[in-house]
Amino acid sequence: MFAQEANFDGLIGPTHNYGGLSDGNLASARNGGLVSSPRQGVLEGLTKMKRLADAGLVQGLLPPHERPFLPLLRRAGFSGSDAQVVEAAWKQAPGLVRKASSASPMWAANAATVSPSADTADGRVHFTPANLLTTLHRSIEGRQTQRSLSWAFADTSRFSVHDPLPMQADFADEGAANHVRLCAEQGGEGVEIFVYGRSAGESWAGAFPARQTLEACQAVARSHGLDPKRCVFLRQSQAAIDAGAFHNDVVCVGTRTTLFFHELAFEDRHGALEAIRRAANGLFEPVFVEVPEAEVPIGDAITSYLFNSQLLEWPGEDRLALIAPKETEETETTRGYCAAMVAGNGPIGRVEFVDVRQSMRNGGGPACLRLRVVLTPEERAAVTPAALMTDALHDQLTVWASKHYRDRLSPDELGDPALMVESRAALDALTQILGLGPDFYPFQRV
Template sequence: MSAREVNFDGLIGPTHNYGGLSDGNLASSRNAGDVSNPREAALQGLEKMRTLLRAGLTQGVLPPLPRPNFDLLVSAGFSGSDRQIIEQAAAQAPRLLKIAYSASSMWTANAATVSPSADTQDGRLHLTAANLSTMLHRSLEHPDTTASLQAIFGDDRHFAVHAALPMHADFADEGAANHVRLCATHGAPGVELFVYGRDAGESIAGYPSRQARLASESISRGHGLAPGRSVFARQSAEAINAGAFHNDVVCVGTADTLFFHEAAFEDTAATLDRLRKASDGLFDLKSVMVPAAEVPLEDAIRSYLFNSQLLVVPGESRLVLVAPSEVQDTESTRAYCERLISGNGPIGRVDYVDVRQSMRNGGGPACLRLRVVMTDAEIAACHQAVLLTEDRIDALQAVVRTAYRDRLAPEDLADLSFADECRIAREALLDVLELEELA
């Protein structure tokens, strides 16, 4: 079956700010309270999308979620008009106001877990919205994320959109950031790797282990995956406590290639052995392990070497790694990438992109996209206006330049006019994407 990978990037919203809300995300904590630039952030993200579109890839976009989240603030006991609610929250619970304004849905690698139709029992493409239950600001996302996915993938002849798993620690699910699909070609049956940080009921010291094994197993069953083609591997505690809050901070894969740090998995040999057994008869696994002696774990996490997009690009004989410019700026990762592409391995080129506004909040190129492998029929059946063209990118950028602020400090969230600005900006974006029903 012929299929291709469509990257649905999150369109960064007008409330992009450095709230420092994410425990275990070192960049988020380090830059907490700094002044952000929502306009620049969104323009950087859209330019990354344009780069991939021009490379011959199919590029999609997911809209920002409605912010501020008034449901949260009302649940916290604030009442009155929208302006009165914001005024009360700013005075009495400024952290809750930051949470209500969080733009974290921009990192759509956490939006859902996706299994293509080549892997599923019913032959449909399955998407399960992530509950993101570990962090309060992210746990608010899944109802609106589900609505967005249903609006885009609404044809139930081709798609199955599942609601989030129960909001309990045993079902903690962070979406595709802890999931890798490997295959011979995108349209062929593949192997799905689910990486988790803890078992149900397990208590762990240190930074939060955000993905529970029960969540991964539940999604595999719900998507109708063949048991022998699902592999469950434990992320190393070393990586989590070094700041790899998701597996995609230390591992990325596509096609038949897994690219990962030496410290990514609790038991690397066992993980690779299970992947080889699961892929037997489908493809020969290519594993590229980066030794800690060449790239210290600290450098890998600070630069987000593995939070890059690993892509099959038309006309390229080897894979292309789209990495944040911080990889080029870090001596060990730059030197490693130079050695990587000079050899005859599966990765033949590294392209660097500027997503510094996102990086300062703890998300690289891979965080900003949700990979969805789709057949031509599925592409035709999804909502067409979210599939980008040069003209549509231009139209989105025009909205951003007009409606987004170029400076947002934490105290600006108390500005009583800001909520109206955000609503108007989002409605204009939804109009470009022909998703007015989400307004």
Template sequence: MSDAVEVNFDGLIGPSHNYGGLSDGNLASARNAGDVSNPREAAVQGLEKMRTLVRAGLVQGVLPPLARPSFDLLAAAGYSGTDAQMIEAAARTSPRLLKAAYSASSMWTANAATVSPSADTGDGRLHFTPANLSTMLHRSLEHPDTTATLISIFPGEDRFAVHGALPAHADFADEGAANHVRLCAEHGEAGVELFVYGRDTGESATGFPARQTRLASESIARSHELDGARAVFARQSRRAIEAGAFHNDVVCVGALDTLFFHECAFEDTAGTLAALRRAAEGRFDLKPVMVPESEVPLADAISSYLFNSQLLQFPDEDRLVLIAPGETQDTASTRAYCERLVRANGPIGRVQFVDVRQSMRNGGGPACLRLRVVMTEDELASCHQGVILDEELIDDLQACVRSTYRDRLAPADLADPKFADECRIAREALLEILELDALL
């Protein structure tokens, strides 16, 4: 299947993007809680990042925002009456719950699902398992609508398998592709899938939560029919979690045969690399690029989101390109490391910085905003074409955002019932552009 390409499906940031501070363990989310956000600027920034990849000749897709606020959540909490009455009552008695109902966190599509390409699966289909995101209330709302979105975009059980989310229990806590890396020689060849977890079944820990369990990762590997010899399960270091690496993609990213990671990413670095080499034997030679803490302190790696970057193969470039947030350039240690990285003549040949500051202030960098899906030519032709971007479609989406999104949103503004109508109108307009009428 040498005709396969990696398609990045970015989340289109929704009109309710706000700094609610709902995510325990996400330092940026906590630091900026209560600040005024700019949903319009956030969505435009995200679309400009997508445009960067389109202009580079890569295939780029987009996933629409989910419907917010979630009136199902408010109803489950005992609120009733009209939509306006439910919002007004929740704002008075449970403002944090209202913030959860309005959360735009589906924008970070690295958490949407775990994806295994058809080259890796036993039945030769492209598999998706939507993440249950059960650790955080505001994120646990997403998977039913995410599942419906994926089914709309990847229809047909002959080529695509969209599984249900795992049980919403602590033992099955799953955060999707943010804790998953696929390594390979070429995108269309069988690869090695690395699953990173923070705790075992029944295990608890003080401090920041370990959001991914080993049981969840193993369950997904089984349902995707992966070759057990080509699936590796590694434990994320507790130190990284306590430092604010709430997902593995805050300290590690990989592409093709290259794994780029911080020295403190894994509990057992030597064991993880040895397991990956065994799994890759006969297919490709692993190229690990480990960033020493002496050069980039863990705190700098997390605050700059050096590793929450997209590692990509650009057409006509023989080395990988790292798409990093502007904060990586602004941080002295990571900027200096990137300069040394490029000069080292290793597998990463260039670093390109992008502005996603609105997302970064809520704890999500370039890698959080995308779900990587390796697709054959037939699979790509069979998916819903309305979400595959070109510059004209990006222009249309940005025009819609500029005409329907607010440029200022404080958490207190969520109490205005009229804002719910604005969110609905904006989302419906976007779905119309993307020809996703089934999601209306």
């Protein structure tokens, strides 16, 4: 059956800032405290979305979350009016306000793990929103993400949106950033690769957290009704995590039959590749594009985000296209590797560099900003129309963002109740544009 991979990008929120909140994310730590531009960030994201839509790819979006997230501050003991809660929290616990104000839902690769209908027992597309429990600022996302996915994929005869996994360390789940699907054709049966950093209860001695557990991966595979013989569970290497690869998509990306990865991506590289070959037996022959440490040191791979790129089937082209951040072009080793790669006869025939610097400074490249969803024509027709990018929607969102988003935002301004008022006005307006309903956001339900 014919199917096409769609990309649903997270729309960058009005409180986009550099709070330096994410342990193990080197870019986030390095740029913590800098002044951000929420307006520039959302416009960069919209430009990338329009580029793919104009090329004929299916491009969708997921709305930003309400920030600051007042329920977190109230649960922490702050009371009064919303403005009083923000002011009191900023005086007594400014770090908590920074976490409640993070625009991290923009990184839709962490929104959920997705299995297409060709792989699932009931023939529906399955979504499991990530619980993201390793970091406080992301652990507040799961339920609103579930609401967003249920808005975009509302037809329960074709889509199944699950609850997030239990909020317990055994089931630590970071979503599609640790998941790759390979296949001969998008509409045919595929191999789903789940990558984890640790097992439940394991003593972890790494420099940075191992955010995904094996048990979370297994639970998602079971709930999606996947064929066990077509599932592969691979351990991410501690060397990669310690170098700053906080998710597998910082060192690995794949589509169709091609897996593009760094030599140090997996703990047991040879065993990983053999496991993928076994799972693909009878379906397709995997194509492995391995980038040697000697040619691209893992430090360069991580700072340039070579692998946190979108690997796409580009309309009218017979080889894959890699949509990489400008930082990949500006890093000598990765620029040289890309030039040599496309000059050869391998599966990746072109690299296109895009500007997503506002996201990159917080540790999110082009691949972080998107959630991949394989859809048949019937499934695509069942997607909520307002969730799909069009020229008209792009223009409308550009005007909306230019009106409602600040050009500059310092982390020290997050305690200003005026920012909350501005953000809510932006989300109220977005609710009308996208038809989200009168109670989509928590502040609208009070």
